[in-house]
Amino acid sequence: MSSTEDVQKTGPQAAPRDHVAPPADHSERAKTLVQRIADLRAWLFLAALVLAFEIWARYDFDGTFILNPYNLQSIAIFAVAPLLLASGQTFVIISGGIDLSLGFIMGLAAVVAAHVVNWTTPSLGMPLAVLAGALAGVAIAGVPGLINGLLVARLRVPPFIGTLGMFGVARGVAFLLAGGTVVPVQGNSFFSTLGNGRFHGVPYIVIVTIVFVLLMHYLLTQTRFGQHNYAIGANVQAARRAGINIKSHLTRLYVLSGICAGLAGVLYSARFNAGAAQAGEPLLLDSVAAVVIGGASLFGGSGTIFGTVAGALVIAVIQYGLVFINVEPFWQFISVGVVIIISVLIDQAQRRFSGGRVDE
Amino acid sequence: MSSAAQEPPILEVRNLSKHFGAIRALNDLSMSVHRGEVVALAGDNGAGKTTLIKTISGVFRPSSGEIFLNGQPVTFTTPQEARDRGIETIYQDLALADNLSIGANIFLGREPMKRLFGFVPILDRKAMADAARATMARLDFHVSRLEAPVSNFSGGQRQAVAIGRAVYWDAQILIMDEPTAALGVPEQRKVIALIHQLKAEGRGVIFISHNLQDIFAVADRIIVLRRGVMAGERRISETTHDEVVKLMVGGR
Numbered sequence: 001m002s003s004t005e006d007v008q009k010t011g012p013q014a015a016p017r018d019h020v021a022p023p024a025d026h027s028e029r030a031k032t033l034v035q036r037i038a039d040l041r042a043w044l045f046l047a048a049l050v051l052a053f054e055i056w057a058r059y060d061f062d063g064t065f066i067l068n069p070y071n072l073q074s075i076a077i078f079a080v081a082p083l084l085l086a087s088g089q090t091f092v093i094i095s096g097g098i099d100l101s102l103g104f105i106m107g108l109a110a111v112v113a114a115h116v117v118n119w120t121t122p123s124l125g126m127p128l129a130v131l132a133g134a135l136a137g138v139a140i141a142g143v144p145g146l147i148n149g150l151l152v153a154r155l156r157v158p159p160f161i162g163t164l165g166m167f168g169v170a171r172g173v174a175f176l177l178a179g180g181t182v183v184p185v186q187g188n189s190f191f192s193t194l195g196n197g198r199f200h201g202v203p204y205i206v207i208v209t210i211v212f213v214l215l216m217h218y219l220l221t222q223t224r225f226g227q228h229n230y231a232i233g234a235n236v237q238a239a240r241r242a243g244i245n246i247k248s249h250l251t252r253l254y255v256l257s258g259i260c261a262g263l264a265g266v267l268y269s270a271r272f273n274a275g276a277a278q279a280g281e282p283l284l285l286d287s288v289a290a291v292v293i294g295g296a297s298l299f300g301g302s303g304t305i306f307g308t309v310a311g312a313l314v315i316a317v318i319q320y321g322l323v324f325i326n327v328e329p330f331w332q333f334i335s336v337g338v339v340i341i342i343s344v345l346i347d348q349a350q351r352r353f354s355g356g357r358v359d360e
Numbered sequence: 361m362s363s364a365a366q367e368p369p370i371l372e373v374r375n376l377s378k379h380f381g382a383i384r385a386l387n388d389l390s391m392s393v394h395r396g397e398v399v400a401l402a403g404d405n406g407a408g409k410t411t412l413i414k415t416i417s418g419v420f421r422p423s424s425g426e427i428f429l430n431g432q433p434v435t436f437t438t439p440q441e442a443r444d445r446g447i448e449t450i451y452q453d454l455a456l457a458d459n460l461s462i463g464a465n466i467f468l469g470r471e472p473m474k475r476l477f478g479f480v481p482i483l484d485r486k487a488m489a490d491a492a493r494a495t496m497a498r499l500d501f502h503v504s505r506l507e508a509p510v511s512n513f514s515g516g517q518r519q520a521v522a523i524g525r526a527v528y529w530d531a532q533i534l535i536m537d538e539p540t541a542a543l544g545v546p547e548q549r550k551v552i553a554l555i556h557q558l559k560a561e562g563r564g565v566i567f568i569s570h571n572l573q574d575i576f577a578v579a580d581r582i583i584v585l586r587r588g589v590m591a592g593e594r595r596i597s598e599t600t601h602d603e604v605v606k607l608m609v610g611g612r
Contacts, residue, residue, distance in 0.1 A: 218480075218482075221483075222481075222482040222483050223481070223482070223483065224471050224473070224483070227460070227464060227468075227471055227483060228468075228469070230457065230459055230460060231457035231459075231460060231464075231468055233459070234457040234458050234459040234460070235455070235456065235457050235458060237455060238455040238456055238457050238468070239457065239468070239469070241439070241451070241455045242455070242468035242469035243440055243443075243469040243470070244468070244469045301457075301458070301459045302459055
C-alpha cells in the first residue's frame with residue numbers, strides 16, 4: 001500500500017534518521033471485505049431464513065412461503081411498526097444512545113390520533129379529520145422526544161435512564177388519555193380505508209413506511225445531520241472540537257426518534273381503526289433487536305438504515321414464519337433472542353478483528 | 361531561524377498569566393513564534409505547558425497578559441474563535457471520528473453540500489475526497505483508499521489526517537500536544553517529517569514534547585517551563601540535552 005511509504009525528509013536533521021521500512025499493514029483490504037460481509041450479514045441471514053421456510057413449506061405441505069403474495073403482504077404489514085421504531089432507534093444507537101420510550105410514544109400517538117379523528121370528523125369532514133389526527137399524533141410524539149432530548153443533551157442524563165423515565169411517563173399519559181381502554185375511531189371510514197387499503201396489492205401503510213425509511217436513509221447518509229450523528233457516536237470530543245453543536249444535535253435526534261414512533265402510532269390506529277396505549281409495548285425490544293441484527297453497534301458510531309430494514313424483516317419473517325409452519329408461538333421469542341445474541345457476538349468478533357489496528 | 365526576525369512574529373504572547381484561584385498555573389510568561397519556526401515547549405508535569413497552550417488556543421481566558429497575532433492584539437473567548445483566526449490545536453487523542461473517512465474528518469462540522477437534480481441537498485463526497493487527496497499529497501502521505509474510515513489507518517497516518525485538517529483550513533499556527541507520544545519509531549519519524557513540512561510552508565508550530573530526541577530533531581527553539589514560569593529559552597543550535605534537562609528539573 002502506497003500510504004505506508006516512508007516520507008522523504010527535507011530540512012536539517014539533528015537526530016539520525018535513515019530510511020525505514022514501512023510498518024506492516026494488516027491488510028486494509030481484508031478488513032474491508034470482512035466489513036462488507038458484516039454489513040450484509042442481516043440480508044444474508046434474511047435470505048437463509050426465507051429459504052429455510054420455503055423448503056419447509058414445500059416439504060411439509062407442498063405449498064410455498066415466499067411466493068405467496070398473501071404471505072409477503074402479511075410480513076410487510078407485520079414489519080411496518082417495528083421498522084418505523086427501529087429507523088429512529090438506528091439514529092439514536094449510532095449516536096451512542098438508546099431510546100427506551102419509543103413503544104409508549106407510539107401508543108400515545110395512536111391514542112391521540114384516534115381521539116383527534118373522532119373530535120374533528122363532525123366539523124372537518126372525513127379526509128381533513130384524518131389529516132388532523134395524523135398530524136396531531138406525529139406532533140404529540142415530538143413532545144416526549146423533545147423532553148428526552150433536553151434530558152440527554154442539556155441535563156446530561158444518561159439516555160438509558162432519561163428515556164426509561166419517559167417510557168413510564170408516556171405510558172401513563174397514554175393510558176390516561178385512553179381512559180384505560182382502547183379508543184375506537186367512529187364515524188370516519190376514510191381512516192380505516194387508508195389503514196387497510198392497497199395500491200396494486202401493496203398496502204398504503206407499507207408504501208408510507210417505504211417512503212419514510214428512504215427519507216431516513218437519505219438523512220443518515222447524505223446530510224450533515226447524519227454525518228454528525230456518526231461522528232458523535234464515534235468520538236463526541238472530536239465532534240465538539242470540530243464545532244458541532246452537540247446539544248442541539250442530540251435534542252433534534254430524540255425529537256426525530258419520537259416522530260418515528262408517532263408515525264408508527266398513527267399507522268397503527270389507521271390499520272386497527274382504534275388507538276391503544278399498549279400498541280407499541282412489545283415493539284420496543286424488537287426495535288433495538290432490528291438495529292442490532294442490522295449490524296449497528298450498541299457502542300455507537302456504526303449502523304445503517306438498510307441494515308435495520310433487514311433486521312426488522314428478519315424479525316418479522318421469524319415471527320410470521322413460525323406461525324406459518326405451525327410452531328408454537330413461544331418459539332418466536334426464543335429464536336429472536338438467539339438471533340440477537342448471535343448478532344452481538346458477530347459485532348464483537350468484528351470489533352476485535354479491527355481493534356488490533358486501532359490500538360497499535 | 362533568525363531570518364524572519366524583521367517582520368512581527370506570527371504569534372506573540374506578552375506577560376501572560378493564568379491563575380486558578382490561588383494557584384498560579386502560569387505566571388508572567390512571554391514568548392513568540394515566527395513564520396516557519398518550530399518552538400518546543402518542555403517541562404515537568406504541572407509546569408504549565410498545557411495551561412499555556414490552552415490559553416493561546418482560547419480554551420482558557422488569561423488572567424492577565426496579551427496575545428498578538430501578526431502584531432495585532434487578539435482575545436479569544438472560545439477555541440472556535442482561535443481556530444477561525446488560524447490557531448489550530450492538535451490534541452493527543454487526535455480528535456478524529458474513527459468511523460469517518462479522511463475527507464469527512466477534514467470537513468467535520470463544515471461539510472460541503474451540493475444539489476442533486478438541482479434541488480435535493482446532499483453531501484459533496486467527491487469534493488471531500490478530492491480535498492483529502494490533495495491535502496494528504498501535500499503532506500507527502502499517499503493514501504490509496506479515500507473512502508475508508510480512518511480507523512483503518514496507522515497512528516502516524518491518523519496524526520497526518522489531524523494535521524491535514526489544520527492545513528486544509530489554513531491554520532497559520534499549529535499547536536501539537538505530544539504529537540509523537542503514542543507512536544512507534546517509524547511513525548514518530550513521519551510526524552517529525554510532517555513538522556518539517558509545515559515549517560517549510562512557513563507556518564508556525566508549537567509542540568509539547570517530553571522527548572528530547574524529537575525536540576532536537578525538529579525545533580528551532582525550546583522554551584522550558586517550571587512551576588508556571590519560564591525557566592529558560594534556548595536556540596536548539598546553541599544548547600545541549602544536558603542543559604535542557606537541568607532547566608527542566610531546576611538543578612543549577
